[in-house]
Amino acid sequence: MSADLAARVTDAVGAVTDPELRRPIGELGMVGAVEAAGDAVRVEVRLTVVGCPAADRIERDVHDAAARVAGVEAVEVVLGVMTPEERAALTERLRGGPARGIPFTSDSLTRVIAVTSGKGGVGKSTLTANLAAALAARRLKVGLVDADVHGFSIPGLLGLVDADGRTARPTRIDDLIVPPVAFGVKVVSIGMFLREGDEGAAVAWRGPMLHRTVAQFLTDVYFGDLDVLLLDMPPGTGDVALSVGQLLPHAEVLVVTTPQAAAADVAVRSGLVARQTGQRVVGVVENMAPMALPDGTVLDLFGSGGGAAVARALSTVDQPVPVLATVPLSPALRTAGDEGAPVVVAAPADAAAVAITELAASLVASGRSLAGRRLGIQPT
Incomplete structure (x- = not known):
């Protein structure tokens, strides 16, 4: 009877999900070891690292899972830590093998979308953070890489910075990095790796360091199985854009501009550079578009037509580029970003939130081209 009870408890607690790795x-x-003596059971759990931030939740969930097994009246959960050999086996299992490399290849099931702009100040990061949250709200598994190393802002926009200015830290399992999760989105940013107290410091790196950082984000961060990986790109056509083009030549590109002609002209260049590296421009988003005021008038602070101009300039006979969304100026969008809560979650009825939610739906509906992609099937 004790052996049968221990086996049933083992099955029950084995199904508990690790809140960081999202796996049983x-x-x-x-x-x-799981031991049973009468109606009392003792369960040993090996945490991945010392000081695991999810320890309390795992202990509670294991206790509750064991207590729900018929015949169990008392539960003792004993927390330990994996040995180096066990951690090495775990990281190899998570990576799918001993080799380290970028998992988001052209044969991956993950759709990679780089969000770019020609110049700063067009709301690209705010749009990316909200798009990620909107995609996650549609029950997609979403990852977000803050590739804007010099101007990182994604952690703050997604509420991963506390009131004292401390940025959430990823968990390290040997050389594997487990990213924090916000609004259902797995997020990594250089801001998470700065020393405590240096969060406001400038990151003054040149090309080689930038390339290594982006490559490490794509190689060493454990995102698990993703439906969509978004990259918040730095403005312009510099080192990071070229590195991403080299590392992820199959990525799709979403170009963000404002209606202003000066912004639109520069935005075209970011799309052209992406296309030169083999990436496909899937669409244009016009941000900070005219806003309808309560009295019925329209505030067109940055003019109009910039998005359509970028789309025309980037379209070819074989590859038309549509305007996928027009996001109006929105005080709620700005306020929500400052508070670390995406407007698509905090105020879903706001006009900007509606436009971004429709953008997410449009991207999901468009799907990803299967051209040139191995599907892993063999003819019989």
Whole structure:
């Protein structure tokens, strides 16, 4: 009877999900010995690292899972830590093998979308953060890389910076980096790796360091199985844009501009550079578009037509580029960003939130081209 009870408890606690890795702890090798004596059980759990931030939740979930098993009246959960050998086996299992490389290849099931702009100040990062949250709200598994190393702002926009200015830290399992999650989005940013107290410091790096950082984000960060990976690109056509083009030549590109002609002219260049590296421009987003005021008038602070101009300039006979969204000026969008809550979540009825939600739906509906992609099937 004790052996049967221990086996049933092992199955129950093995199904508990690790809140960071999003996988059952039994599958991750985190369940140790399970002993039963009468109606009392003792469960050993091996955490991935010392000081695991999810320890309390895992302990609580394991306790509750064991307590729900018929015949169990008392539960003791004992927390331990994996050995170096067990951690090495875990990281190899998560990577799918011993080799380290970028998992988001052209044969990956993950759709990679780089969000670019020609110049700063067009709201690209705010748009990217909200688009990620809107996609996650549609039950997609979403990752977000803040590739704007010099001007990183994604952690703040997604509420990963506390009131004292401290940025959420990823969890390290040996050389594997587990990113924090906000609004259902797995997020990594250089701001998460600065020393505590240096969060406001400038990152003054040149090309080689920028390339290594982007490559490490794509290689060492464990995102798990993603439907969509978004990259918040720095403005312009500099080192990071070229690195991403080299590392992810199959990525799709979403170009953000404002209606202003000066912004639109520069935005075209970012799309052209992306196309030169083999990436496909899937559409244009016109941000800060005219806003309808309560009295019925329209405030066109930055003019109009910039998005359509960029789309025309980037379109070819074989590859038309549409305007996928027109996002109006919105005080709610700005306020929500300052408060670390995407407007698509905080005020979904706002005009800007509606436009971004429709953009997410449009991207999901358009899907990803299968041209040139191996599907892993063999003819019989």
